[in-house]
Amino acid sequence: MTYIAVDIGASSGRLVLGEMKNAQLEIKEIHRFANGFMDISGTCYWDIDHLLNEILKGLEKVKSLGIETCTVGIDTWAVDYVLVGHERKRLREVVSYRDSRTKDTIEKIIKQMPKEKIYQKTGIQFQPFNTLYQLYEEEKEKLKDAQYILMVPDFLAFCLTGRPVAEKTNASTTQLLNLETKSFDEELLQLLSVKKEQFPELTEPGTELGEVRREWFPTFDLPKCTVITVATHDTASAxxxxxxxxxxxxxxxxxxxxxxxxxxxxxxxxxxxxxxxxxxxxxxxxxxxxxxxxxxxxxxxxxxxxxxxxxxxxxxxxxxxxxxxxxxxxxxxxxxxxxxxxxxxxxxxxxxxxxxxxxxxxxxxxxxxxxxxxxxxxxxxxxxxxxxxxxxxxxxxxxxxxxxxxxxxxxxxxxxxxxxxxPTEATAIGNLVMQMIAMKEIEDLQAARQLIRDSFExxxxxxxxxxxxxxxxxxxxxxxx
CATH class of the missing domain: 3.30.420.40 (ATPase, nucleotide binding domain)
Incomplete structure (x- = not known):
């Protein structure tokens, strides 16, 4: 079985191929590309179309190696989101967490709900770029028109398969998930004028999402790919x-x-x-x-x-x-x-x-x-x-x-x-072994970590x-x- 990790960080992304050979995990980088935010009229944005295009170019390289079928998992950074309207249309460019729009937003929020209460609810640290504060500063009309609010890796998987999910490891970084109810906190959502229904179902790492819709990308020669929702927050995969x-x-x-x-x-x-x-x-x-x-x-x-x-x-x-x-x-x-x-x-x-x-x-x-x-x-x-x-x-x-x-x-x-x-490639490796556990080639996390110790310096x-x-x-x- 061939596994492909799509691992995208703030400065670069790559596709890494993983296979089991002689009871060890062997990995090979097959495609690398640049990433970074752009400053447009004073706002920092990610080029999400570029990221999707590079994923497709990488998968095309997989096919060129003679690989007809594979699984794919996507991980990226956390907290940033995409507003999706009807017919899978993105409502605006994706703002980067390094943008200054939220530099004073924590103070605005804690005037309405004390820090201690938010922390007891969510357990998440107070960083000015958390999704909670980004959504508070979002254009209200755009928020109202959004059918889905998707984290970046979930959006990329959505573009490939058409299935929206909210993978838990990344969703938790929003500072909107309640530790007790294991769901989005209604009181915090009210502060944002956001409806719970705008977030898709919370999904565990290791969930099979579906096949890449190759008919949507006719200019790319793609293998038959099954997308696995891995731990999509890159730290969780690491x-x-x-x-x-x-x-x-x-x-x-x-x-x-x-x-x-x-x-x-x-x-x-x-x-x-x-x-x-x-x-x-x-x-x-x-x-x-x-x-x-x-x-x-x-x-x-x-x-x-x-x-x-x-x-x-x-x-x-x-x-x-x-x-x-x-x-x-x-x-x-x-x-x-x-x-x-x-x-x-x-x-x-x-x-x-x-x-x-x-x-x-x-x-x-x-x-x-x-x-x-x-x-x-x-x-x-x-x-x-x-x-x-x-x-x-x-x-x-x-x-x-x-x-x-x-x-x-x-x-x-x-x-x-x-x-x-x-290993230096822990994020891509974590992405790959999560796919392998999902496909039952590895039994569990303990076995995966033993495999990593056996395979890498x-x-x-x-x-x-x-x-x-x-x-x-x-x-x-x-x-x-």
């Missing part, structure tokens, strides 16, 4: 693809964003969890992804964009290694770093405002960024243990950030935890510098002033 073992491990899905947390059977909605902005996103197999959303490789990506000389990420690491000693303490989770006009200037302004040394060179900037990210990860692990009462011995870093051996070692050093890095990092606690305390002191 967690499935994390080869954790035992009972005391946490994960860090490291990409444009860094998502650090544990897999839990129950949500945690304590005051401490709310204070530290932890979230309870729904995972596959009725689990909860209790995690913190941390800014990730977005920082270095943006620094790279504004440097006069072009550096690849490997060169950033090499330049950072040449630096040593003190560095400015920066809480990159501050909203000012979400989408500044110029990331380098924003970092330098922050350092000036806090009377710290200002990084100038590529090496100084990378050294500053990697050390601060490692500290932020370590503090999040401390919080995670305090909030849940669960001891963490191992941190599994997956995703593109797992390539960064320098940052992996820093994370082990600051946290005092053993770090396992890999995983590197181990042990802490070398346990005196880093002093630096972490200094970081907290500077960044909380």
């Amino acid at each position: 967690v499935i693809g994390t080869p954790g073992f035992g009972d005391n491990w946490a994960y860090l899905s490291s990409g444009t964003w860094s998502l650090l947390g544990i897999e839990s059977e129950v949500p945690v909605v304590s005051n401490l969890a709310l204070k530290n902005n932890y979230t309870n996103e729904w995972g596959a197999f009725h689990t909860i992804r209790f995690l913190k959303n941390i800014i990730g490789m977005w920082i270095i990506q943006e620094v790279r964009r504004f440097l006069k000389k072009d550096y690849n990420f490997g060169q950033f690491v090499e330049e950072a290694k040449k630096e040593n000693g003190a560095f400015p303490y920066i809480n990159f989770n501050d909203k000012r770093f979400l989408n500044p006009a110029n990331m380098i200037e924003e970092i330098q302004s922050y350092c000036c405002e806090t009377n710290q040394q200002v990084p100038e060179t590529a090496g100084e900037l990378a050294y500053c960024i990697y050390n601060n990210l490692a500290i932020i990860y370590a503090i999040a692990m401390e919080e995670l243990q305090q909030i849940t009462g669960k001891r963490i011995d191992q941190l599994h870093i997956v995703g593109g950030g797992a390539y960064n051996e320098y940052l992996n070692q820093l994370t082990a050093d600051f946290s005092g935890k053993t770090v396992y890095a890999g 995983i590197k181990k990092y042990t802490p070398n510098h346990l005196h880093q606690q002093t630096i972490m305390e200094q970081f907290k002191e500077v960044t909380t002033k």
Whole structure:
């Protein structure tokens, strides 16, 4: 059986082919394409037509390899949505979560419903880009005319099959699902003037959605594809693809964003969890992804964009290694770093405002960024243990950030935890094994994670510098002033 993972992130997308060979999972990237939001008249939009077209081009490549039949699963980022009218027509371009329209919306909402009540209902952290706040700022006429409100991966699957669903792992990020009723919360929907019927049925990962309607795409030579609704939130797929073992491990899905947390059977909605902005996103197999959303490789990506000389990420690491000693303490989770006009200037302004040394060179900037990210990860692990009462011995870093051996070692050093890095393709792998479980080629999640451990290289990092606690305390002191 051939399985195709469509894995689309904020900066790129790809189609990855997976097959079982000699009791191991073998994967191969067969198509890659760029992604990114566009600024049109001051609003940030995604080019959804481009994404659909690239999926079709990728599936055409699958057919060119001699593959006549396959299954397909789609995962993307969370929170962004598509308004669909009658006859499958999109009512407007899809606004990106990095748009500024919701920068003040949390305050508007909590004047009508207290933060504590929203958190008890949903368990979802307060991020200015959550779907709850986006829909609050949406054009009311467009909302009224929408037959369906679909998350981005559900919309892409809808375009292929004609069947609308609301897959649970992505739907939970809207901050509209009620933890007790396991459905959309009527009181929150009323705040938005949205009807529950505008969201399609909530669907579990592993549900067979239907075949790609090849007659809708006559200019493409496509194989016979069965679309499986996987864990469509890319973090949920990455967690499935994390080869954790035992009972005391946490994960860090490291990409444009860094998502650090544990897999839990129950949500945690304590005051401490709310204070530290932890979230309870729904995972596959009725689990909860209790995690913190941390800014990730977005920082270095943006620094790279504004440097006069072009550096690849490997060169950033090499330049950072040449630096040593003190560095400015920066809480990159501050909203000012979400989408500044110029990331380098924003970092330098922050350092000036806090009377710290200002990084100038590529090496100084990378050294500053990697050390601060490692500290932020370590503090999040401390919080995670305090909030849940669960001891963490191992941190599994997956995703593109797992390539960064320098940052992996820093994370082990600051946290005092053993770090396992890999696989880097955890999201695509999680997408693929979810399809394989749905098609009964793998028995369950435990068997899938064993297969991943058997199939891919995983590197181990042990802490070398346990005196880093002093630096972490200094970081907290500077960044909380």
